[in-house]
Amino acid sequence: MQYVLEKNLRIMLDLLTYFHRLGATDYSTHLEPRGTVTRGTVCCSLPAAPRAAMAELDEALNRGRQQEIEQSYWGLSGETSSDTELTLVGMMVDRAEIAYEAGRLIIRYTRNEGPPGPGTL
Amino acid sequence: MAKAHPRTPGGFTARFYPEYRLFALALLVVAGYGLALDTPAGIARGFWEILTSRSLLVTDYLLVGGPGAMLLSGALSGGLALALVLALAVKPNGAIIMALWMTAGFGFFGKNPFNMIPLTLGVLLYAKSRREPFINYTLAALLVATLSPVVSEIAFGFDPLHPWVGLALGVAAGLITGFVFPAVSAFTVRVHDGYDLYNMGFAGGLLALLLVALLKAFGVTIETAALWGGGYDAPMAGLLFALSLLLIAAGLVLGRGRNHRQALARLWRTSGRLVSDYYVLYGETAYLNMGVLGLLSTALLLALGININGPTMGGVLTLVAFGSFGKHPRNVAPVMAGALIAAQVNVLDLHAPMNALALLFSSGLAPIGGQYGPLWGLVAGFLHVTVVSHTGVLSNGLNLYNNGFAAGLVALILIPLIAAFHRPRS
Numbered sequence: 001m002q003y004v005l006e007k008n009l010r011i012m013l014d015l016l017t018y019f020h021r022l023g024a025t026d027y028s029t030h031l032e033p034r035g036t037v038t039r040g041t042v043c044c045s046l047p048a049a050p051r052a053a054m055a056e057l058d059e060a061l062n063r064g065r066q067q068e069i070e071q072s073y074w075g076l077s078g079e080t081s082s083d084t085e086l087t088l089v090g091m092m093v094d095r096a097e098i099a100y101e102a103g104r105l106i107i108r109y110t111r112n113e114g115p116p117g118p119g120t121l
Numbered sequence: 122m123a124k125a126h127p128r129t130p131g132g133f134t135a136r137f138y139p140e141y142r143l144f145a146l147a148l149l150v151v152a153g154y155g156l157a158l159d160t161p162a163g164i165a166r167g168f169w170e171i172l173t174s175r176s177l178l179v180t181d182y183l184l185v186g187g188p189g190a191m192l193l194s195g196a197l198s199g200g201l202a203l204a205l206v207l208a209l210a211v212k213p214n215g216a217i218i219m220a221l222w223m224t225a226g227f228g229f230f231g232k233n234p235f236n237m238i239p240l241t242l243g244v245l246l247y248a249k250s251r252r253e254p255f256i257n258y259t260l261a262a263l264l265v266a267t268l269s270p271v272v273s274e275i276a277f278g279f280d281p282l283h284p285w286v287g288l289a290l291g292v293a294a295g296l297i298t299g300f301v302f303p304a305v306s307a308f309t310v311r312v313h314d315g316y317d318l319y320n321m322g323f324a325g326g327l328l329a330l331l332l333v334a335l336l337k338a339f340g341v342t343i344e345t346a347a348l349w350g351g352g353y354d355a356p357m358a359g360l361l362f363a364l365s366l367l368l369i370a371a372g373l374v375l376g377r378g379r380n381h382r383q384a385l386a387r388l389w390r391t392s393g394r395l396v397s398d399y400y401v402l403y404g405e406t407a408y409l410n411m412g413v414l415g416l417l418s419t420a421l422l423l424a425l426g427i428n429i430n431g432p433t434m435g436g437v438l439t440l441v442a443f444g445s446f447g448k449h450p451r452n453v454a455p456v457m458a459g460a461l462i463a464a465q466v467n468v469l470d471l472h473a474p475m476n477a478l479a480l481l482f483s484s485g486l487a488p489i490g491g492q493y494g495p496l497w498g499l500v501a502g503f504l505h506v507t508v509v510s511h512t513g514v515l516s517n518g519l520n521l522y523n524n525g526f527a528a529g530l531v532a533l534i535l536i537p538l539i540a541a542f543h544r545p546r547s
Contacts, residue, residue, distance in 0.1 A: 002251070002253075063401060064212070066214055067254075067256060067257045068211060068216070068217070068256060068257060068258070068260055069214065069216050069396060069398070070257075071257045071258055071260070071261070071303070071307065072216075072260045072261060072306065072307060072310070072320075073310055073315075073395055073396050074307075075307060075308065075310045075311040076311070076314070076315045076395055076396065079315075087396055087397065087398055087401070087402065088396045091396070091398075091401075
């Protein structure tokens with residue numbers, strides 16, 4: 001699939017922007033391309049677990065991948081001023097885990113870079 | 122909150138989600154209404170006229186084929202779009218719902234089952250050339266029909282050509298246009314930053330401009346079309362009201378137990394900028410939003426005394442369609458108010474086709490008002506009306522979503538200016 005690196009970087013930038021709005025510090029990212037699966041991790045430091053934000057992230061990022069939206073609109077991801085970035089990011093990842101460990105908010109996401117699944121043209 | 126459906130590419134029943142059944146029901150209502158307005162023989166004759174028309178913007182199928190044939194064209198165009206979605210086992214979301222309803226609406230003036238297919242096949246060829254699944258390009262495949270007039274004009278509008286040669290060239294032109302469309306449309310969304318909801322129209326306008334220039338370079342000119350029908354305001358308004366109420370009823374029935382008031386209040390506070398998928402975010406409440414937009418826009422046409430014909434019905438259904446993907450009464454009101462002011466003060470009459478369509482389709486810039494406030498929405502709407510008359514000349518009617526092209530240009534110029542001096546509201 002084309003633009004694999006670009007799309008993942010834009011996803012990470014959107015998530016970092018979200019962290020920034022939470023007042024987080026000490027951001028870090030990690031990207032693991034493994035064949036047709038990409039795993040990304042984005043972390044930041046927060047003094048306390050942001051329960052509401054974690055619930056919002058969990059809901060937005062686990063709504064389900066929508067490749068038909070992604071193909072047309074992925075160019076809008078990676079923006080820093082939009083109220084809609086989580087919606088689009090959620091359409092671009094297959095699964096995400098949200099955790100708060102030792103003062104760090106951690107998002108681990110998975111993207112399948114191959115075809116969407118059996119039975120598709 | 123609505124969760125996206127899991128992908129179930131199994132049998133037909135599994136793919137025929139309630140959202141698609143609702144749309145199919147709406148198409149049956151449209152087709153049945155058409156049968157009530159004309160005889161089967163009249164509809165058949167009129168439909169043949171529609172299929173073989175040049176279909177340039179503005180070609181009102183009400184005038185070309187009569188009311189029954191016009192409604193049949195809308196129903197079949199929507200039906201083809203639905204068939205594609207079912208064949209690809211696409212799960213419903215706001216964008217797909219938008220594309221389905223919009224296709225049906227444009228089936229009243231410019232899109233028809235003949236001129237849509239080559240373009241969609243062109244997108245399929247593109248997907249295969251990239252070794253990617255066609256489903257990834259579903260939206261492009263549905264909305265590439267903005268350039269449907271390319272197929273019809275070349276097939277039926279170039280007189281010196283033998284009919285079969287014209288037909289073959291028209292189909293070939295559709296395949297080529299459809300082939301280049303996905304790449305262009307994926308790029309243009311970055312140009313206006315998501316503030317033009319009709320991004321596919323912006324891409325279509327650029328391609329149409331290029332095609333017109335190429336044809337002119339070889340001495341081929343396209344005569345514009347201005348076919349604008351009327352005389353059916355009451356029955357067509359009735360149909361639009363019925364479809365709007367059907368959506369509201371569907372939202373209430375299918376979304377039983379959902380707190381629609383609270384969800385609508387949150388929905389109406391969004392900017393609407395791409396990607397605002399109201400169906401994914403708010404579930405069946407999106408249907409209520411769609412229905413309300415349909416009621417309000419139809420009432421507006423009646424209040425202003427604007428003909429309710431193929432193009433304006435398409436405009437209403439486009440407003441309805443985007444009720445699932447970016448529009449709501451609070452963000453369309455300022456833009457349409459600005460458009461109305463421009464239509465009142467410009468040299469044309471308010472009821473002139475260009476003004477009437479620009480008023481309805483100015484709502485493509487709704488995110489500007491939604492993000493930056495009603496005053497900027499007003500400015501955007503005003504500028505849209507003044508720009509759209511010129512973009513129509515550039516594309517010679519080959520781009521049905523001409524308002525999308527104009528909106529993209531307005532957004533491209535206005536957004537950087539606004540951003541330089543304003544902070545967006547949160």
